[in-house]
Amino acid sequence: MESTEFAVLDLETTGLDVKMDEIISIAIIPMTGLQIHFGKSFYSLIKPKKFHERTIKIHGICRGDLDQAPTFEMIFEKIFGMLNNRIIVGFNVIFDIAFLKESAKKLQKNHHKKFELKYLDIKEIEGLILLRAGIPVTPFIDFSDLLHKYQIEGTSRHNALSDAYIAARIFQKQLNALLEFKITLDDLEMMRRMQIF
Amino acid sequence: MSELLSGMDVVLYKKGKAIFESNERIKKFYFVREGKVGLFDDSDLVGTAEKDEIIEASTSLSKITTEHSARALEDSIIFEFDITRVEKILQKNLLFKEFIEKLISGKLLSLLKLADMSESSIYEKRVSIVINKSPVFCFKDQTLRETIELMNRNDVGSVIVVDPEVRPIGILTHSDILRSIEKETPLTTSVERVMSRPVITIESEESIMDAYLKFLSHGINHLAVVDNEKLVGVISIKDLIYNLESRSHFFKISKDIIRSKDLEELKNLSIRINSLIKNASAYGFSYPSISYLVTTIVDAVLRKALSRFEPCSGMAIVLTGDYGKREFDIPLTIDLLIIGDEKFKGTISNYIEILSNSGLQIGNVQLCFDDPCKFLNSLPFSKLLEILDARFIFGDRIMYIKFKNALKDLPKQNTFLAKVKTLFGDSTIEYRGIVQLISNGIKVAGYIYGDPVSRPTWERLKVFESRGIMKKELAEDLTEAYLTLRTVELSIKTDTKKELLDRIIYKKIIKVVMEYKLWMKDLLGWG
Numbered sequence: 001m002e003s004t005e006f007a008v009l010d011l012e013t014t015g016l017d018v019k020m021d022e023i024i025s026i027a028i029i030p031m032t033g034l035q036i037h038f039g040k041s042f043y044s045l046i047k048p049k050k051f052h053e054r055t056i057k058i059h060g061i062c063r064g065d066l067d068q069a070p071t072f073e074m075i076f077e078k079i080f081g082m083l084n085n086r087i088i089v090g091f092n093v094i095f096d097i098a099f100l101k102e103s104a105k106k107l108q109k110n111h112h113k114k115f116e117l118k119y120l121d122i123k124e125i126e127g128l129i130l131l132r133a134g135i136p137v138t139p140f141i142d143f144s145d146l147l148h149k150y151q152i153e154g155t156s157r158h159n160a161l162s163d164a165y166i167a168a169r170i171f172q173k174q175l176n177a178l179l180e181f182k183i184t185l186d187d188l189e190m191m192r193r194m195q196i197f
Numbered sequence: 198m199s200e201l202l203s204g205m206d207v208v209l210y211k212k213g214k215a216i217f218e219s220n221e222r223i224k225k226f227y228f229v230r231e232g233k234v235g236l237f238d239d240s241d242l243v244g245t246a247e248k249d250e251i252i253e254a255s256t257s258l259s260k261i262t263t264e265h266s267a268r269a270l271e272d273s274i275i276f277e278f279d280i281t282r283v284e285k286i287l288q289k290n291l292l293f294k295e296f297i298e299k300l301i302s303g304k305l306l307s308l309l310k311l312a313d314m315s316e317s318s319i320y321e322k323r324v325s326i327v328i329n330k331s332p333v334f335c336f337k338d339q340t341l342r343e344t345i346e347l348m349n350r351n352d353v354g355s356v357i358v359v360d361p362e363v364r365p366i367g368i369l370t371h372s373d374i375l376r377s378i379e380k381e382t383p384l385t386t387s388v389e390r391v392m393s394r395p396v397i398t399i400e401s402e403e404s405i406m407d408a409y410l411k412f413l414s415h416g417i418n419h420l421a422v423v424d425n426e427k428l429v430g431v432i433s434i435k436d437l438i439y440n441l442e443s444r445s446h447f448f449k450i451s452k453d454i455i456r457s458k459d460l461e462e463l464k465n466l467s468i469r470i471n472s473l474i475k476n477a478s479a480y481g482f483s484y485p486s487i488s489y490l491v492t493t494i495v496d497a498v499l500r501k502a503l504s505r506f507e508p509c510s511g512m513a514i515v516l517t518g519d520y521g522k523r524e525f526d527i528p529l530t531i532d533l534l535i536i537g538d539e540k541f542k543g544t545i546s547n548y549i550e551i552l553s554n555s556g557l558q559i560g561n562v563q564l565c566f567d568d569p570c571k572f573l574n575s576l577p578f579s580k581l582l583e584i585l586d587a588r589f590i591f592g593d594r595i596m597y598i599k600f601k602n603a604l605k606d607l608p609k610q611n612t613f614l615a616k617v618k619t620l621f622g623d624s625t626i627e628y629r630g631i632v633q634l635i636s637n638g639i640k641v642a643g644y645i646y647g648d649p650v651s652r653p654t655w656e657r658l659k660v661f662e663s664r665g666i667m668k669k670e671l672a673e674d675l676t677e678a679y680l681t682l683r684t685v686e687l688s689i690k691t692d693t694k695k696e697l698l699d700r701i702i703y704k705k706i707i708k709v710v711m712e713y714k715l716w717m718k719d720l721l722g723w724g
Binding site for chain 2: 159169
């Protein structure tokens with residue numbers, strides 16, 4: 001696990017509906033084991049097909065910004081290159097992966113099949129760490145709890161890059177704890193299958 | 198900053214893991230964010246680096262090989278910057294270089310919060326604090342000639358073009374003007390036809406990080422700041438960098454103070470101190486580090502202003518109150534005590550006049566031409582408390598020491614202690630009085646334990662803790678409570694933060710203060 005390649009992912013979307021809503025920004029920060037390669041991170045706004053007024057309120061991204069942004073198709077190869085062969089890490093990351101798959105599907109290039117990627121959710125990992133520490137798992141772990149627990153400054157800002165950075169800092173500490181407990185990736189996979197979370 | 202960040206790794210080293218070996222040429226600049234790192238000569242521990250310190254900075258910058266190896270003594274998080282990028286920044290930016298040099302010299306190590314500057318604070322600080330001037334704009338139907346005149350008048354390189362509702366629709370820059378001259382566009386053309394569009398905007402409540410990303414992603418030099426679509430300001434990439442480096446400006450200003458030639462120049466520098474405090478507070482610097490910087494600068498102003506007088510025996514100027522103990526409040530006010538022989542009575546006004554003209558706000562001025570003991574006995578209790586913070590700044594040091602000797606025994610007198618007890622007698626705790634309650638009590642306790650040196654409250658608490666006078670837990674909690682209140686007070690006064698203290702924190706503070714009161718009562722002998 002110490003030399004495993006990870007990619008911390010965060011997306012901002014126009015809403016929560018995978019079918020209807022679109023990705024408007026993406027951040028990917030590569031990690032190798034306990035190293036966060038912040039310098040190699042990727043951040044981009046993405047021009048959606050149609051504009052959704054309400055997203056401004058959440059993300060502070062205005063139409064003018066997105067007009068000049070590349071489309072998903074233009075940066076798809078870059079995104080895919082950064083995620084391929086890495087384990088994707090994030091908070092509620094299954095949601096982000098679903099969006100990526102859906103967006104790839106819309107490109108009609110059979111790319112979505114390639115997105116059968118391995119992932120780890122920092123929320124699930126936290127559940128496992130708590131379990132090991134003998135604390136019953138609560139399904140209600142939120143982002144700010146994690147910030148607090150791992151003493152990481154900053155608040156979730158709804159900016160993909162800053163959120164991904166914070167998630168990476170949390171995951172780094174979790175990974176350190178997992179190494180201490182000698183938990184392997186296979187263990188994590190098994191736990192998920194047993195629906196422990 | 199982007200140079201730095203684009204070469205940054207954040208690495209967690211497990212306890213015992215090597216960061217670099219000896220006789221290695223290091224290519225990185227290691228900044229300890231969390232944990233503790235040991236430097237080893239073979240297997241001997243020769244030094245440590247803790248939170249916010251840089252490991253072997255001089256070695257990495259001077260490109261020599263390391264004498265020591267470095268290993269994590271606990272699980273440590275290190276920010277690693279690519280050394281070539283750090284060098285590039287040093288070459289480009291002299292202020293930053295000066296800042297790093299200070300750092301390497303070790304004097305300011307504990308103050309550095311480089312990581313915070315690149316991390317959470319830039320996510321949390323609003324664009325609105327960076328706007329430093331009202332925007333220069335013109336309406337879209339104004340002529341090119343009018344707009345050029347406007348630019349000349351305001352000495353700016355670009356103007357924002359707005360529609361009748363003051364919503365930005367474009368920007369006119371020098372290069373647009375050059376292009377129109379080339380095309381021989383008549384000066385009577387409306388500006389709308391020559392401007393560049395669209396203009397990139399940012400909401401004033403967005404974070405500096407967002408602004409920064411916009412500058413980067415659009416490759417532009419100016420952003421129009423809007424509130425509800427209406428133009429409220431313009432920020433340039435320079436403004437942003439200037440603000441990100443507000444700390445290094447502290448260094449520049451103190452250098453300028455020392456070099457200033459006349460009182461006028463000094464005054465112009467010292468009136469900037471309040472805005473520097475505001476900046477530093479907005480950037481999340483802690484109260485102790487701001488107060489350290491403020492003291493350095495203000496002391497420099499005072500010494501410079503007084504340097505026109507020959508230091509003579511028989512007269513001393515002493516700082517009292519908050520500023521005496523190296524703390525401060527906004528607006529910064531300097532309280533003074535002048536002690537001297539009778540024959541100096543007539544010249545005192547000269548000193549006060551010079552100090553008042555140095556741009557600093559002079560508060561209470563006490564005069565003591567009597568026997569110190571007699572003088573102290575004549576003072577009301579509240580004034581006595583202020584004078585306990587006495588710190589020498591100018592004149593006859595022997596005279597000051599004599600005065601301090603008289604002062605030293607004062608808090609041991611029963612009449613004085615009886616009055617201190619009244620401060621702690623009240624069973625209710627009033628929020629506004631907590632800061633004073635802590636600083637006064639701790640100060641008196643310091644005197645009682647034979648430490649009359651003027652110190653900031655948090656340093657005194659540290660002394661108490663190390664000497665076993667106060668339990669570690671209480672000393673730490675009390676320091677935290679005190680600094681939290683000071684910081685919140687400061688940010689409210691500088692308008693950088695509107696909200697009041699969180700209820701939970703407030704409850705915690707009250708609990709700590711109750712415990713502190715018990716400690717004081719015990720000390721004063723009626724626990």
